[in-house]
Amino acid sequence: MTTTAETTTDILDVARAQVLERGEALTQAQIVEVLRTGDDRLADLLALAHEVRMKYQGPSVEVEGIVSLKTGGCPEDCHFCSQSGQFTSPVRSVWLNIPELVRAAKQTAATGASEFCIVAAVRGPDDKLMEQMREGVAAIRAAVDINVAASLGMLSQGQVDDLVDMGVHRYNHNLEAGRSFFPNVVTTHSWEERWETCEMVKESGMELCCGGLVGMGETIEQRAELAADLGRLEPHEVPLNFLNPRPGTPFGDLEPMETNDALRTIAAFRLALPRTILRYAGGRELTLGDLGTRDGLLGGINAVIVGNYLTTLGRDPKEDLALLDDLEMPIRALNETF
Amino acid sequence: MPLTRPDEDLPLPDEAGSAAYCGRCGDALAGGDHERCERLLALEPPRYCGQCRRRMKVQVAPGTWTATCVQHGTVEHSTWS
Ligand code: SF4
Ligand SMILES: [Zn+2]
Ligand SMILES: [Zn+2]
Numbered sequence: 001m002t003t004t005a006e007t008t009t010d011i012l013d014v015a016r017a018q019v020l021e022r023g024e025a026l027t028q029a030q031i032v033e034v035l036r037t038g039d040d041r042l043a044d045l046l047a048l049a050h051e052v053r054m055k056y057q058g059p060s061v062e063v064e065g066i067v068s069l070k071t072g073g074c075p076e077d078c079h080f081c082s083q084s085g086q087f088t089s090p091v092r093s094v095w096l097n098i099p100e101l102v103r104a105a106k107q108t109a110a111t112g113a114s115e116f117c118i119v120a121a122v123r124g125p126d127d128k129l130m131e132q133m134r135e136g137v138a139a140i141r142a143a144v145d146i147n148v149a150a151s152l153g154m155l156s157q158g159q160v161d162d163l164v165d166m167g168v169h170r171y172n173h174n175l176e177a178g179r180s181f182f183p184n185v186v187t188t189h190s191w192e193e194r195w196e197t198c199e200m201v202k203e204s205g206m207e208l209c210c211g212g213l214v215g216m217g218e219t220i221e222q223r224a225e226l227a228a229d230l231g232r233l234e235p236h237e238v239p240l241n242f243l244n245p246r247p248g249t250p251f252g253d254l255e256p257m258e259t260n261d262a263l264r265t266i267a268a269f270r271l272a273l274p275r276t277i278l279r280y281a282g283g284r285e286l287t288l289g290d291l292g293t294r295d296g297l298l299g300g301i302n303a304v305i306v307g308n309y310l311t312t313l314g315r316d317p318k319e320d321l322a323l324l325d326d327l328e329m330p331i332r333a334l335n336e337t338f
Numbered sequence: 339m340p341l342t343r344p345d346e347d348l349p350l351p352d353e354a355g356s357a358a359y360c361g362r363c364g365d366a367l368a369g370g371d372h373e374r375c376e377r378l379l380a381l382e383p384p385r386y387c388g389q390c391r392r393r394m395k396v397q398v399a400p401g402t403w404t405a406t407c408v409q410h411g412t413v414e415h416s417t418w419s
Contacts, residue, residue, distance in 0.1 A: 065400040090364065090385035094395045107401040107418075244381075247363070285381055307400035308417060312382045316419050317401075 011037065012044055019271050020052050026271045028228035034268040035220045039260050042267075046299030049267035053300050056274045060332040061324055062237075062303035064115035064149070064279070065108025068310040069096050069132065074121040076153075076188045078176065080213055082246035082311050083121035086188075089248035091311055098132075098139050105140045105148075111306050111317045114334040116140065117149035117172060117209075119310055123189065124154040130162060137166045145334060149209065154189065154197045160204045170236065171201045172209040178225030181218045198233055211239035211281065214265050215257035223265065227272035237303065238276050240269055242283030244312060262287045263295055270300025279303035285315055293320075297327055343411040349389055351407045357388030364391050383415075 008014065011033040018024050026034065037045055073085045073093035082089040096104070105116045118136060120129055129152060137148050150163060151172035163171065175194055176182065182191040201208045210233060212226050230238055242262050245254045257265075262284075270278055280301050284293055293315075297304075304324075306317040324331060349356040360367055361384025362375035383396050387407035394405040406412040 067399055068397075071397065090393050092385075092393050092395050094397050096397060096399075100397070100399065104399040104401075107399065308398045308403065311396070311398055313380070313398070313403065313417055316417065318419055 012041065012048060015271050016048055019274050020048065020055060023056065023274060025231050025274055026268075028224050031224035031227050031268050031272050032221055034271060035224055035264060037264065042260055042264060045267045046263060046295060049270040049300035050298050052270055052274050053278070053302050057277070057302050059329050060302070060336065061297070061329045062115065062277055062279070062332040063111060063113040063320075064117060064303065064305050065104070065111065065113050065307050066117040066119055066151075066305055066310065067096065067101065067104040067108075068121065069101065069118050069136065070120040070122060070129065071095075071311065072121055074123065076123050076186065078186045079250035080185065080216060080243055080246070081121075082249055084249070087248050087250065089246060095132075098136050101136045102139050102143050105144045105146055108307065109144050109146045111321065112331045113306055114147055114332055114336075115149055115170070116144070116146045117151055117170075119151040119172070120153070121310075122153045124156070125152040125159055130159060133163070133168075134166055137168060141167055147334065151209075154193055155200060157200060160200050160206075164204050164206055168206060170207040170209050171204075172239070173197050173201065174210055174212050174239070174241075175226060175229055175233070176212045177216065177218060178212075178222040178229055180225060181216070181222040184218075185216060195233070198235070202233075202235075207236035208233070209237040209239060210235040211237075211241065211279070213241040213243055213283075215243035215254070215262070215283070215287070216251055217254060224268070224272075227269050230269075230276075231272050235276060237279055238269065238273055239279040239281035239303075239305075240266065240301075241281040242287040244283040244286050246311075256283070257287050259288055259292045263292060263299055266296045266301055267299045277303045279305065281305055282309050282312065290319075294323060294327070297323070297329065302329075303332075342406075344409065345411075348410055350413050351387040351389060351394060351405055351410045352384060352413055353388070359386055359388050359391040361386050361388050364393075 077086045149170035360372045364386035383403040401418040404414040
């Protein structure tokens with residue numbers, strides 16, 4: 001730590017004054033500094049991020065379930081994704097029918113979750129998918145008391161309007177990576193195209209859910225860039241994924257992220273996004289395990305995906321719900337706002 | 339739990355005892371080291387039929403997964419207690 005009589009340059013002290021006390025997010029350069037702190041500062045960093053979360057978001061945790069309506073066979077080439085049709089991944093194309101979709105929503109609601117997100121592996125929805133969505137969302141809303149969210153790739157303005165009309169209340173579209181690293185991850189569409197869909201969603205009245213992945217070989221600076229990009233976008237929710245290297249994909253041979261690195265990243269994202277819902281998304285079981293999951297919930301995370309993911313399996317929700325209970329973090333009720 | 343079984347005489351895709359192929363990597367179980375695959379199968383459903391190594395149609399839902407081999411049928415497993 002370097003201090004002078006009037007000022008401190010220790011990044012955690014700076015973050016405490018700037019983020020916790022004044023409610024101003026860290027800048028990109030400051031996020032880099034946080035990501036560079038050593039393991040000896042990790043406990044302090046997580047504690048600070050937790051204080052920020054408690055002050056600006058409160059103790060409750062938003063619980064969500066997700067399901068894949070259309071799996072596999074996607075024309076895009078996102079290098080982390082087992083659902084791209086461009087790689088020799090063992091994932092085969094399959095569609096979920098409406099009764100199964102409703103069953104999945106009921107399973108999710110039974111955990112106390114307030115969110116159910118319907119996901120499709122597509123560049124953007126075609127008419128058939130929009131029709132399935134219209135039917136599916138109506139069937140869920142008639143049978144289950146849960147907010148319906150969607151993630152269907154890039155949208156036109158007309159499709160944004162249609163989703164609003166169906167009653168979809170939140171739309172997920174991730175930036176995936178910081179702008180400068182994005183071309184290393186996806187070549188079939190641009191970061192700017194993703195940003196445009198996010199902007200349209202924000203303006204539509206739907207809540208925007210927008211995050212990305214870490215652990216894909218990006219530099220610390222590029223990881224900070226993603227956090228800062230998200231800070232500028234100001235989504236309602238940021239899902240944070242840790243790369244789970246999938247067989248057959250270009251990133252299939254990368255090593256999963258180190259636990260401490262993942263925890264530092266969680267805390268840094270919280271300091272970059274003090275007022276946003278920060279959700280554990282894919283890869284936490286592999287990267288963090290049980291102990292790390294707990295540490296992350298005490299280090300800035302305030303939302304979880306319960307149960308399984310789109311093509312991989314999650315923890316038994318009972319374990320997550322018991323952990324939340326133990327941490328005295330109530331599940332966010334339907335229609336509760338932070 | 340079997341959902342459909344096209345042929346009563348054939349074992350199900352993941353029937354213990356008769357599987358010849360690894361559900362994760364699709365390679366023959368005999369002579370190979372699938373310890374890592376086995377560990378990872380706690381966090382992902384099998385993609386290959388254990389009996390014939392065909393790629394299966396797999397549907398993951400929040401509390402279940404279902405896998406179908408055209409020849410050996412469909413199995414569904416709950417992942418919630
Ligand atoms: S657009 Fe979505 S489903 Fe398609 S390859 Fe990229 S991440 Fe996978
Ligand atoms: Zn194997
Ligand atoms: Zn088979």
